[in-house]
Amino acid sequence: MSRKIGSRYTAHQILGRGSAGTVWLGEGPQGPVAIKLLREDLAADQELVGRFVQERAALLGLNHPRVVGVRDLVVDGNDLALVMDLVRGTDLRTRLERERRLAPQVAVAITADVADALAAAHAAGIVHRDVKPENVLLDVHAPAGPGGAPPALLTDFGIAKLIDAPSRGNGSRVVGTPDYVAPEIVEGLPPRASVDVYALATVLYELLAGFTPFGGGHPGAVLRRHVTERVAPLPGIPDELWQLIHQCLAKAPASRLRASELAARLREQLPALAGHPPLDIDEPEPEPETYGEYGAYEGTPYAAEPYDTSARGVVPLVHGSAPDSTRDTHTSMRVPGADELAGGAHGTARAPRAQGAPRAGSARHRAAERRRRIRLGVTATAVAAALGVGGWLALADGEEGDPAIPSPTESDPSETP
Template sequence: MARKIGSRYTAHQILGRGSAGTVWLGEGPDGPVAVKLLREDLASDQELVGRFVQERSALLRLEHPHVVSVRDLVVDGNDLALVMDLVRGTDLRTRLDRERRLAPEAAVAIVADVADALAAAHAAGVVHRDVKPENVLLDMQGPLGPGGAHPALLTDFGVAKLIDSPRRASAGRASAPTTRIIGTPDYLAPEIVEGLPPRAAVDIYALATVLYELLAGFTPFGGGHPGAVLRRHVTETVVPLPGIPDELWQLIVQCLAKAPASRLRASELSVRLRDLLPLLAGMPPLDVDEPDDAEPEPDPADDPAAASAGAGAEPVRRRGVVPLVPGSATDSNRDTHTSMRVPGPDELAGGALGTARVPRPAGGHRPGSARHRAEAARKRRLVLSVSAVALAAAVGLGTWLMTADEPAPPQDNKQSVPHTP
């Protein structure tokens, strides 16, 4: 069903849904467009709308071959919409879900395109703040690049900043400092987790995470509760990927550095990635097993508290999505936007639940995973049981040998002499 967006645009059909709104196929004075209609709770916040209108000039002047350009901003009643270029294709998440992982040459070519887009944005003073596969579009009508990769375009500039802006304090109350985290847990840079303001380096960290995911099929610090994921970004070291050139690996490590100043700039990253393309030509996708995402139910023998909870206790959800708005449905089966408080230093120092997502050996469980720990616990119990049986057998055998080797007590050979009165 068609609906009017302002006076110049008509939205015809829904192309997709995201955590910030709904994308429609629309028509404008210059032809087909994509219209991102933001959520009603965002559109009804007049202060927030005012701030977004102030960002309009920066978004409109952000033009680059690898950026999905914003053509217009519509504020009409309860409608707040971004009118953008229409890209005929799909998003990178859809391709990744279909292929599981990409050949290194294609993955690097796509990420180099996105790095070019970020370089242009950062030069214009714009930080994306939510780089992830869902926000990378592949132009299926564009020329094929290295590894058969379609041109990649980065979209959704400005939306993360819109959502993350501090809201108006209640009447008669002073404004509190912002202590929320807005973003996608798997791709959040450590400095955001620690409450520092997001700079251009956060986009580099997120893009390096995307590259790791394209190569491995999973993110380096994802899995489990979002809080555990956030801690891993601060406390864990990225696990190496076997089978890729060392030059590429060192590039990923540098861009995933905990210190923002240690990461490359977007323009540098793009050049370095394109220099590596000849080295990756013809290389097949990596043969890396997925880590264990699902957590097993706790063994009562390992967790007395779980045993005392009783059979009627509600099962613990080990991996879940925290929606941007409490009580709202999420837009995919992946972790999307999360809004939570900044953890304190003592919590960050406590380490993560488990370890980083180590690629597990074929047929086994990844080291540090819950399944690996449960299996190790079962093996320990088995070893202890066998040891106890062996010890008991050894003690019994030793006692029998000692008894068998002990000399018999001497017999009294004296004969009784009759007493003579």
């Protein structure tokens, strides 16, 4: 069913839905367009409408081949809409869901395109604030790049900034999608260009590994990991590429590369990555987390249902609701107190592991260790008996200076579940 958007545009077909609104395939004076129609409650917020009008020049002025351009802003009655270039293809999240992880050359080529987009935005004084696979569109009709990578374009500039501005009561909240939020945002600092570089490095990690470096479990726990844990290395990629990712995931914003530097350094890596297959690693098992106020949405403890780790980056915006199909998930979360984040980076995030290998500390890992110790104990006892010293082992058992190798029937108190 078609509908008019202002006096110049007609929306014909819904392309997707998100937390901020609905994207339509539309038609304008210059041909097909994509129209992002914001929710009615947002359109009714006169303060928000005023901010959109104030930002109109910046939104329309961001012109770059790797940016989905904003052509017009429509404010008409109950309609508030962004008219954008139409990109015929899919988004990066959809491709990840289909393939799980990408070949390194493809992943790096896509990331370099997005870094180019960010460099242009940062030069214009614009911080995206919500870089994630859902906001990266792949133009499948344009000539392919290295490794067959489709050109990538970044979309939704300004949406997070405008909708979640401090004047809407969110000044003490974290704005962003938990898996991609930079640690300084979690600590309540204002967003600078470096937060986009951190988020993009997280996206690159996800394209290579199939999961984000700090994701999994309750959203509050994800935010905490950004601040307190070090990123675990990815096995199977060139060291120089890993060093780039590691630098851009630094806790200190000043230690990260600028977007323009990242784009150039990534493109230097492309020839060496030709022919490398996707990594063959397992995602770390989710660790048990406690649910508390730290991960609350809008001040309400988010504890009724567990977080679904099967869809990375998906966070319901309404308590108890299911995530929408497009995973347009930028959210507002309380900024944690200093006592919750004290100590800085003091651990290492869950490390990727070889295919089929148990995670260190998991029940499978403890069981394997227990079996290994029992085998060692049985072997040592048999050897000792063969040497005629079995009686000495029996007498020594329980005395000061217990044998280093336990008997098969001993229990290790450290292995208590």
